[in-house]
Amino acid sequence: MKIGIPRALLYHYYGPLWEAFFRALDCEVVLSAPTTKATVERGSRRSIDEACLSSKIYMGHAEELLDRCDALFVPRMADEREGIMCSKFEALYDLTENTFRDRRPALVDFEIDRRAKKGERKAFVSLGKKLGKGRLASNLAYFSALRAFEEDRSRRAAALEDSLNADKFKFLVLAHPYVIFDDYVGRPLVELIRAQGAEPVFGCDADFASCLQASYRLTESLPWSFSRALCGAAVLYANRVDGIVLVSAFPCGPDSLVNEILIRRVRNRPILQLTLDAQDGTAGAETRLESFADIIRMRREAGHER
């Protein structure tokens, strides 16, 4: 059985978990191609104007896969550890289904909603059942996938530590993984940071649990788990970088408030806020990033102790 996974949204975080699970159950995984301008345009045509850029990109990827797989994997995820998800992830399954209703899409899904006692393992086992696999096989597949996922997380955490120790000036990049690791919108900015001679430090790669714990020093009532982890990364790493770059997709609900809290409460480092939309792509952001890098370089050369 061929399972299609859109290379968008939470694939950029849970990808290793999902792929390993399907492969352990002998399913073939078909990924959509990395995002291009065409993906964004395709997704925009299938979305309302006001949907966020990342949601539009997701629809572009989903449409690409509809004819290329037996079933498209679209999870519903309401929460994650200590907080909720952006409601986009609660709605994603039904949003995709309603968006492509004319194409009669075959979807496979699972539901994670810890508040409703629907945890991750349960979700994966029920997914395994939908694929015609037994309980034992599904459980085993889940645990081996979890190992693959944890390996990926620790590899990333180690890479983050290396970045923090790099002998260059460093930017802490605070962005959702599906924004900053997207090939069309985020990657060019990462390349640009490197081209400026700076080292990008990805907040979303940091250890999730330590970030959540640290985040309470910055914010008390923040409801979204992933945003909370990014705030925690700011607490843990701001002192070890030269500047902070916030990158958001327009119009991101959580970021609209969380970025403002970061700007108001993280006072010891310069912060640049970049917002990317479907019309302009990264053009305006690139210019601003270049001048931000210039300023920080000059501050360093002028002997500022960060």
Add this chain to the structure above:
Amino acid sequence: MPHKVSFPQFGDYWIPFEHLVTRGLEAEYVVPPPMTKRTLELGGKYSPDTACAPFKYTLGSLIEALEAGADLLVETGGACRLGYYGELQEQILRDLGYSFEFVNLAGANYSKPLTLLPFLKKINPHYSLPRFAMAGLAAAKMVDGMDAVDDFVRKNIGFEREAGAFEAARADFFRELRAAADRKEVSAALSRCLERMKKIPTDKPERPYRIGVVGEYYTIMDPFSNHNLEWELAKKGMVIERWMNLSGNRLEPAKKVREKIRRYTKYNMGVTCMSTIDCALTCAKKGYDGIIHVKSFGCTPENDAIPVLQNISRDYKIPVLYLSFDLQTGEEGLSTRLEAFYDMVVMRKRAWS
């Protein structure tokens, strides 16, 4: 000295809030000034650009409450971005240099009223629980009453023979509510108002145009935020039906809703999506002449409900007008769109009959 308490403007619901604070907690209530263009300017100026409009309105309203002398502000929690309004608004106001105490109800759970108690203590450390409970009952009755009266007005104001009759009855009712001492007086005022409104002479056709209004919690309930679109449409001679209100007593329980809309959604899509979809489907099935979807710009849950509404619209051939409000929403642009929607509804009906 008792605290001078305030809460952002939200439709006319300041009346029960005032009752809760003055009678229930024996503190003073500073009614924030009615929202004006200035409220928007203040809110817009100090809010992050991409925050939703209700964030900006409520921030502007909190600033005006502080200017009016409030020294303790209350902000609510909620299931969407609303859950983070309080903490950020407090930070913005502190950065502006205001000094005040802040009670952020994001930490409370309204379905478990006991979780509210520590917050009440902050407003008045010596409050009496029985007294608060009594005021709570009266305030709840006020909310029910206001919702019932507004529902009646929306359905009838378009047909009154004497212009202003419903508005006057409603205004008198609200004045009486403000003076009411307890639940009994609230009930009496409500009965009087409903009696009076039933007697107001109307020319209602046998089958009037019926429009359902669905959408996002704050913008749909705050006439200032939605430019009073319900009355504007109603006064063209239409019945306006809206299920969403503060008491929530016109919405069906979540479980039943999920069952009813199963054809369109498998899961709960979050926040107000389910009731938006359910109410829209009800309009479609009951043969309403149109639906208006109201929300603030960038409201993620309501945005995600739109593809479902589009499918309902296709399946039942019912027109939907999608309105997205922000601080730039202009009176003329909105009026033009409502006008066009009205014309379309009228022409459709003529073509069918």
